[in-house]
Amino acid sequence: MPAPPVTTILHVAYEGPLMVTRGAILEERGYRVISVMGNKNAFLVSPSVINDIHVVMIGHCAPYDVRRQATLYFKEKYPQLCVLALNSSMYNGEVEEADFNSPAETPEEWLKAVATAVASICE
Numbered sequence: 001m002p003a004p005p006v007t008t009i010l011h012v013a014y015e016g017p018l019m020v021t022r023g024a025i026l027e028e029r030g031y032r033v034i035s036v037m038g039n040k041n042a043f044l045v046s047p048s049v050i051n052d053i054h055v056v057m058i059g060h061c062a063p064y065d066v067r068r069q070a071t072l073y074f075k076e077k078y079p080q081l082c083v084l085a086l087n088s089s090m091y092n093g094e095v096e097e098a099d100f101n102s103p104a105e106t107p108e109e110w111l112k113a114v115a116t117a118v119a120s121i122c123e
Helices: 016-028 038-043 064-077 107-121
Strands: 008-013 032-037 055-058 082-087 100-103
Touching (some): 008 016, 016 107, 038 064, 055 064, 055 107, 064 082, 082 107, 100 107
Parallel strands (some): 008 055, 055 082, 082 100
């Protein structure tokens, strides 16, 4: 019996410790994670790598405009990708253009949103 497919998440982080922590939590749950720091590095991910991505998770530790810029980039350039924006009241709320939004305060909250995003791509 073949192994079940692995879901790959591109994690765009804006703070080093959160990038490491979130990546480890996702990997513990069986996801393959590619983490990058900031929009500049996210925009440099090659199309061949993007082909293996299922969900783009945008971190919450950047101003709204920065997170929105990342969301718009991926939605416009790679419309097949599902974009999940993590949010914090400190950074001006939800990114409307994202497919999903989630509070970022606890892993339980955003892991639930990741599962919802992954389920949406399987429909």
